[in-house]
Amino acid sequence: MKIAVDASGGEYAPHEIVKGAIKAAHEYDVEIVLVGKKAMLHLLAGKQLKKLKMKIANAPQNIEFGEHPMEALRQKPRSSIVIGINLVKEGKVDAFVSAGNTGAVLCAALFSLGKIEGVERPALASIVSVNRASPALLLDAGANADCRPSHLFQFARLGDIYAKNILGIESPRIGLLSNGSEETKGNRLVQESHQRIKNSGLNFIGNVEGNDLTKGVTDVIVTDGFTGNIVIKTVEGLGDSFIKVRSPDHSRNLRGRALLSDVGLGFLVKGMDYREYGGACLLGVNGNVIVSHGRSQAKAIKNAIGLANRAAEVELHRQLSEVNNG
Amino acid sequence: MKIAVDASGGEYAPHEIVKGAIKAAHEYDVEIVLVGKKAMLHLLAGKQLKKLKMKIANAPQNIEFGEHPMEALRQKPRSSIVIGINLVKEGKVDAFVSAGNTGAVLCAALFSLGKIEGVERPALASIVSVNRASPALLLDAGANADCRPSHLFQFARLGDIYAKNILGIESPRIGLLSNGSEETKGNRLVQESHQRIKNSGLNFIGNVEGNDLTKGVTDVIVTDGFTGNIVIKTVEGLGDSFIKVRSPDHSRNLRGRALLSDVGLGFLVKGMDYREYGGACLLGVNGNVIVSHGRSQAKAIKNAIGLANRAAEVELHRQLSEVNNG
Numbered sequence: 023m024k025i026a027v028d029a030s031g032g033e034y035a036p037h038e039i040v041k042g043a044i045k046a047a048h049e050y051d052v053e054i055v056l057v058g059k060k061a062m063l064h065l066l067a068g069k070q071l072k073k074l075k076m077k078i079a080n081a082p083q084n085i086e087f088g089e090h091p092m093e094a095l096r097q098k099p100r101s102s103i104v105i106g107i108n109l110v111k112e113g114k115v116d117a118f119v120s121a122g123n124t125g126a127v128l129c130a131a132l133f134s135l136g137k138i139e140g141v142e143r144p145a146l147a148s149i150v151s152v153n154r155a156s157p158a159l160l161l162d163a164g165a166n167a168d169c170r171p172s173h174l175f176q177f178a179r180l181g182d183i184y185a186k187n188i189l190g191i192e193s194p195r196i197g198l199l200s201n202g203s204e205e206t207k208g209n210r211l212v213q214e215s216h217q218r219i220k221n222s223g224l225n226f227i228g229n230v231e232g233n234d235l236t237k238g239v240t241d242v243i244v245t246d247g248f249t250g251n252i253v254i255k256t257v258e259g260l261g262d263s264f265i266k267v268r269s270p271d272h273s274r275n276l277r278g279r280a281l282l283s284d285v286g287l288g289f290l291v292k293g294m295d296y297r298e299y300g301g302a303c304l305l306g307v308n309g310n311v312i313v314s315h316g317r318s319q320a321k322a323i324k325n326a327i328g329l330a331n332r333a334a335e336v337e338l339h340r341q342l343s344e345v346n347n348g
Numbered sequence: 349m350k351i352a353v354d355a356s357g358g359e360y361a362p363h364e365i366v367k368g369a370i371k372a373a374h375e376y377d378v379e380i381v382l383v384g385k386k387a388m389l390h391l392l393a394g395k396q397l398k399k400l401k402m403k404i405a406n407a408p409q410n411i412e413f414g415e416h417p418m419e420a421l422r423q424k425p426r427s428s429i430v431i432g433i434n435l436v437k438e439g440k441v442d443a444f445v446s447a448g449n450t451g452a453v454l455c456a457a458l459f460s461l462g463k464i465e466g467v468e469r470p471a472l473a474s475i476v477s478v479n480r481a482s483p484a485l486l487l488d489a490g491a492n493a494d495c496r497p498s499h500l501f502q503f504a505r506l507g508d509i510y511a512k513n514i515l516g517i518e519s520p521r522i523g524l525l526s527n528g529s530e531e532t533k534g535n536r537l538v539q540e541s542h543q544r545i546k547n548s549g550l551n552f553i554g555n556v557e558g559n560d561l562t563k564g565v566t567d568v569i570v571t572d573g574f575t576g577n578i579v580i581k582t583v584e585g586l587g588d589s590f591i592k593v594r595s596p597d598h599s600r601n602l603r604g605r606a607l608l609s610d611v612g613l614g615f616l617v618k619g620m621d622y623r624e625y626g627g628a629c630l631l632g633v634n635g636n637v638i639v640s641h642g643r644s645q646a647k648a649i650k651n652a653i654g655l656a657n658r659a660a661e662v663e664l665h666r667q668l669s670e671v672n673n674g
Binding site for chain 2: 153167168199202207209210232233234251255260
């Protein structure tokens with residue numbers, strides 16, 4: 023598979039992105055196209071380019087984190103995000119990975135690749151793995167802050183297809199995130215969505231609560247992008263606080279991860295660590311697009327490329343076009 | 349202060365409730381009224397009743413967790429919840445603590461005590477202490493699943509008064525929970541609420557994200573009851589998964605808390621443990637009402653009584669009536 027990687031996107035670009043791409047080229051059967059500033063990338067990747075059959079697509083412009091997505095896309099047609107998405111559109115690569123401005127990636131994907139027919143709102147699907155034995159897919163992780171029941175209904179379908187194809191789960195258990203397990207609980211959006219998903223033929227297990235995330239009771243967690251984003255970031259923040267823990271008086275860095283590993287609890291934070299999963303998949307556009315965490319370093323990028331490779335292998339975006347025939 | 353305690357409410361009632369009440373009577377300067385089945389309470393509390401000046405208010409009926417709040421209140425006028433709330437209404441006690449059916453406690457408080465003049469929607473305020481050095485108050489933690497901007501605006505004011513009076517913070521930092529820090533981020537509710545809180549004269553620090561919870565950047569986290577409940581339960585679930593951790597193959601119980609304490613990380617889970625804080629305060633009704641976790645055992649109940657005592661001492665519900673004069 024050919025994977026384009028945004029070498030200019032993310033806090034640790036381009037160094038860590040290139041390192042991650044090199045790791046991925048060793049680990050997976052992929053041909054990588056680094057999208058970014060040509061001279062810099064030649065310098066960083068050096069001999070590895072030829073050795074690992076990596077290519078460079080020159081993108082002299084860069085969209086920063088603070089920029090307004092739509093304006094930035096208009097003003098910077100030669101940015102790594104625009105060029106990377108266009109490589110997908112033109113069929114020159116099978117997937118695109120970016121740790122850059124999420125809003126800009128979403129907009130570029132939406133406007134350049136377009137939505138899969140029948141999909142109202144593409145959603146970001148992210149793995150939440152606070153239960154190691156049974157990681158769950160959460161969507162929407164932040165693409166749509168305001169949703170309607172028809173959107174949540176489609177998220178359930180998109181998540182079902184993802185879980186079958188990427189996670190290899192035969193009959194994914196679909197849960198609807200709510201503030202109570204009874205079907206009468208929830209805000210109006212959730213109450214209406216509950217009834218629609220219930221009658222969908224999916225393996226719907228009903229409402230799930232925040233404390234169910236750790237219990238491994240569901241394979242897919244359906245929620246709006248506002249709530250989903252907050253939950254994902256809450257888990258991430260807690261994971262970070264364990265990994266980078268300092269003593270209460272801030273006098274010393276306790277190296278939480280090492281300490282936890284010492285006592286056999288390392289697996290706990292591993293599940294809460296976004297680096298393990300690399301990125302969220304944008305479901306519902308005509309192409310495979312992976313959005314990585316802005317703070318991604320080599321390991322997260324390598325894993326994101328692995329996910330992109332898997333999505334491309336199973337032709338995920340084509341599978342997702344079955345969303346309306348379920 | 350006189351505190352009524354629902355001895356029939358919660359998964360571990362009445363044994364653990366009575367144990368917690370006895371602990372509280374030792375630790376705080378409180379007179380406790382146990383509300384529940386008289387004969388059973390005499391049996392459980394025994395000689396402690398006289399020794400600790402504890403009283404019993406007989407409530408032969410009990411509202412279970414699964415019951416519909418309004419129907420249950422109508423059908424069971426002699427339930428511990430109805431009788432406990434009435435003790436507050438009649439001025440016979442200064443506060444009521446219950447680990448029973450939350451919906452029923454909220455309804456009883458709302459209809460029997462009534463709302464503070466000018467308050468549109470009372471809210472549950474719960475301590476989130478994933479950052480031990482700087483615990484934050486989150487509201488609404490679950491009383492109102494659907495909110496309007498005027499509600500979130502009032503939650504900010506109520507939280508400000510609580511933080512000043514109960515947490516002793518002079519100028520509480522108020523944050524609005526959102527899916528991005530910029531003021532243009534959020535769903536429609538948050539975007540509109542942001543503008544109202546911004547112009548309120550409160551010490552508003554703007555939007556906070558899920559991963560800010562651990563950073564101690566805010567004293568009050570304002571959110572709707574749907575999102576708030578999910579966040580609180582997510583943190584609780586993760587805390588539980590650390591405390592009651594099992595090895596990945598389920599072969600042994602690792603006693604997470606003890607192991608973490610061994611390596612000096614005990615403070616991390618302590619902050620995520622609802623038992624430490626005992627309960628959420630219902631803000632905006634004419635009386636002091638504390639809702640404890642349904643799984644509360646003695647320690648949580650003791651702490652909830654401590655919180656009730658503090659709320660009564662500072663006459664919290666009277667302070668809250670200043671909400672419209674801020």
